[in-house]
Amino acid sequence: MKLKNIAITSFACLTLGSCQPQPWDEVGTSLAYCHRQVERTLAELGNHESGTDYTLMPRNIADTASVWHLRKATKEEWCAGFWPGVLWYAYEHGNNSAIRQEAERFTASLEFLSHTPAYDHDLGFLIFCSYGNGYRLTGNPSYKQVILDTADTLATLFNPTVGALLSWPRHVKDYGGHNVIMDNMMNLEMLFWAAKNGGGKHLYDMAVSHADKTMNHHFRSDYTSYHVAVYDTLTGERINALTHQGYADESLWARGQAWAIYGFTVVYRETGDQKYLDFAQQVTDAYLAHLPEDGIPYWDFDDPRIPNAPRDASAACVVASALAELNTYVPEEKGNQYKEQALKMLHSLSTDAYRSGEQKPSFLLHSTGNLPAGSEIDASIIYADYYYIEALLRWQKQLKNG
Numbered sequence: 001m002k003l004k005n006i007a008i009t010s011f012a013c014l015t016l017g018s019c020q021p022q023p024w025d026e027v028g029t030s031l032a033y034c035h036r037q038v039e040r041t042l043a044e045l046g047n048h049e050s051g052t053d054y055t056l057m058p059r060n061i062a063d064t065a066s067v068w069h070l071r072k073a074t075k076e077e078w079c080a081g082f083w084p085g086v087l088w089y090a091y092e093h094g095n096n097s098a099i100r101q102e103a104e105r106f107t108a109s110l111e112f113l114s115h116t117p118a119y120d121h122d123l124g125f126l127i128f129c130s131y132g133n134g135y136r137l138t139g140n141p142s143y144k145q146v147i148l149d150t151a152d153t154l155a156t157l158f159n160p161t162v163g164a165l166l167s168w169p170r171h172v173k174d175y176g177g178h179n180v181i182m183d184n185m186m187n188l189e190m191l192f193w194a195a196k197n198g199g200g201k202h203l204y205d206m207a208v209s210h211a212d213k214t215m216n217h218h219f220r221s222d223y224t225s226y227h228v229a230v231y232d233t234l235t236g237e238r239i240n241a242l243t244h245q246g247y248a249d250e251s252l253w254a255r256g257q258a259w260a261i262y263g264f265t266v267v268y269r270e271t272g273d274q275k276y277l278d279f280a281q282q283v284t285d286a287y288l289a290h291l292p293e294d295g296i297p298y299w300d301f302d303d304p305r306i307p308n309a310p311r312d313a314s315a316a317c318v319v320a321s322a323l324a325e326l327n328t329y330v331p332e333e334k335g336n337q338y339k340e341q342a343l344k345m346l347h348s349l350s351t352d353a354y355r356s357g358e359q360k361p362s363f364l365l366h367s368t369g370n371l372p373a374g375s376e377i378d379a380s381i382i383y384a385d386y387y388y389i390e391a392l393l394r395w396q397k398q399l400k401n402g
């Protein structure tokens with residue numbers, strides 16, 4: 001990966017507020033940039049004889065490519081909800097009715113998931129990023145029903161003996177038990193939401209139980225996370241902890257820790273229980289302590305090739321978004337630290353070193369999907385774009401309110 005030099009000093013200037021532009025301006029400029037890239041992607045997707053196929057979702061752009069690689073929205077394609085989610089955020093930003101129409105059309109391609117047996121835990125990513133944002137912005141009652149039905153489907157993965165959802169039913173044999181991956185923390189939000197919107201208290205209880213199990217068994221004593229924890233299906237005991245996408249079983253896979261930061265922040269929001277806030281801070285502080293100068297993590301903090309290892313911009317986007325929420329829950333001094341860190345991440349992401357710019361229609365370069373599998377290394381990946389625009393919008397609201 002060839003990162004251009006980033007002028008960190010200019011960020012110091014930003015945070016101290018002594019020279020232009022201010023973070024507020026930079027967030028606004030970055031959102032306008034995202035809007036232009038969305039228009040480019042929509043034009044690219046519509047540039048076929050038969051027009052846009054709304055069941056094909058942008059997934060990635062390899063470092064050597066310049067157009068989106070599209071994937072069919074199937075139950076196995078865990079990223080299919082992010083593009084509709086990007087469109088909903090773009091609509092929220094610009095209030096553009098043409099973008100809303102496209103968001104509605106891509107979102108509708110995922111409706112089948114609400115009446116399809118659960119393939120795995122990714123239903124939250126798939127439906128809450130698409131229908132969840134759609135419902136938040138439009139109040140469309142049919143969207144609400146899709147989310148409620150899908151939350152019920154997700155709940156079928158809950159094993160009461162273990163006290164957690166089964167993340168990957170297809171890997172039970174490989175792992176020799178009930179597997180839970182850190183990413184699964186992201187899908188609790190849909191259960192919490194459904195519980196508050198007529199889905200039943202049992203969904204709340206499942207989400208809390210899953211969070212507790214994860215908090216107690218998925219972390220090392222220094223608050224760094226394992227990617228996968230395996231539990232005995234009959235006793236619920238943890239029998240193994242290992243990696244799937246990281247460098248090694250005992251390494252710190254950056255995106256896994258990012259999912260944990262975001263996930264436990266949501267659990268605190270939904271429960272109000274201080275223990276989750278304390279934990280979210282510990283997990284965040286462990287992540288921040290590992291960051292390189294520009295605030296964008298290496299894909300795995302223990303890759304021995306560092307500083308020549310690939311980065312993972314997607315993890316930075318997830319954390320920048322989570323910190324927009326977490327900083328509001330903690331004491332002022334800590335909140336200011338989180339704010340400064342998050343704005344530094346967003347600033348780095350918004351430089352030419354990480355932006356796709358004219359080269360490609362994605363927002364960002366330099367994410368890493370699954371390095372051990374040789375997949376999506378140093379690429380544009382749709383979930384990086386999703387959490388980037390989410391982070392920008394969250395910070396824009398917060399900076400606007402002082």
Ligand code: GLY
Nearest residue numbers: 183245255369370
């Ligand atoms: N949920 C899969 C990943 O983070 O790559």
